Amino acid sequence: MTEDLTDGPEGLARAATLLRGGGLVAFPTxxxxxxxxxxxxxxxxxxxxxxxxxxxxxxxxxHVPDVAAAREFARIDARAEAVAAAFWPGPLTLVLPLRDGAGLSPLVTAGLDTVAIRVPAHPLARALLRAFGGPLAAxxxxxxxxxxxxxxxHVRAGLSGRIEAIIDGGPCAVGVESTILGLDGPPALLRPGGVPVEDLxxxxxxxxxxxxxxxxxNAPGQLASHYAPAAAVRLDVTEPRPDEVFVGFGDCPGAALSLSEKADPVEAAARLFHILREADALAGDGGRIAFAPVPETGLGRAINDRLRRAAAPR
Structure with a gap:
């Protein structure tokens, strides 16, 4: 049975106990x-x-509660310190050289000599990290x-019965995963996400x-096919076919759903995965989904990255 935990002190204490016993707990970031x-x-x-x-x-x-904790597991140079100071806590993951004797399971790093690490901003995630008192692979x-x-x-629909508990903290504000920046060499954008590359x-x-x-x-989110609904996905569509569920962005008359009628990329990012699920349900077995174009700037890069992987051959 997967427990449903509240977001108060009792729920967090129970979650920390489960984690210390080797259990798995889903939580909002x-x-x-x-x-x-x-x-x-x-x-x-x-x-x-x-x-x-x-x-x-x-x-x-x-996931760790602060930069001091990150230093226990990764070697953080002056460049990484500057980036961390600007964007942590927040939706940015840094891939950094793994510190000798860090004590992390080699499964976390897939045996690499780097570690992907971040300090989340969500108050519940931070409270859980403090209650648990250690690093969480998540x-x-x-x-x-x-x-x-x-x-x-969404978690219950996919993982109920496979994990110990879920902490319900309501909808996630950013809605797309963290940006991943490699700093084990020249700065490398490994995954666009919640921090726009222009800010980096x-x-x-x-x-x-x-x-x-x-x-x-060398970091999550790099597989060609990812974030995939059951329905086939077509992108950059201005004239949808009759058999497609059309998802608009901005002014798109006739769209069944919209990422953002105001063409706001922040709203679109926050709604993306929920809309993907709604469109998939509307499409039904053997259905198709068509997405209107989203500009390739700011958070639009992260949105388009997820949509391209959702549309990739499976």
Missing amino acids: ETVYGLGGDARDDRAVARIFDAKGRPRFNPLIV PSANPSGKVSPTRAA ERVLGETPVAGGSAEKP
Whole structure:
């Protein structure tokens, strides 16, 4: 049985107890719901992969409460300190050199000499980290490759019976996963996300190079097919076909659903995964979904990245 926990002190205390015993607890972050397990416990981390059906060559993100805790697990140079000061807590993950003797399960890093780490901003995530008192490995709380969860109900639909508990903290505000920036060499954008690349450029003083590999991922979110609904997905559509569920952005007469009628990328990002689920339900078996174009700037990069992976051959 998967327990439903409240967001108060009793629920957090129960969640911390479950985590200390090697259990898995889903919890809200500002981006999406994460599936948390003790990042130092091989069995707990293995159970994350099993619950999600996730390939074990795909690394996990370690969540910590602050920069001081991040320094226990990663080597943070002056450049990473500056980026962390600008964007932590928040929707940014840094891939950094793994500190010797960090004590993390090698399953978390997929055996690499780097670690993906972030300090979440959501008050419930931060409260849970404090109550637990250690690092949590926490990918998105959904079956691998499927649409990410932005509400507790999404987690229940995908993982009920496979995990110990879910903390319901309401809808996630950002709605797309964290931006992932590699800083184990020249700055590399490994995944667009909640922090726009333009903001990173202002702090770094340079444009991050494109990085990451679907064949040998060094961070989450790099697999070619990901975030996929059951229905087929077509992108950049201005004239939908009669058999398609049309999802608009901005002024799109006749759209069945809309990411944002105001063409607001912040609203669109927050609604993306929920709308994907709604469109999938409307499309039904063998159905199709068509998405209107979204500009490739700011959060639009993250939205389009998720949509391209949702539309990729499976």
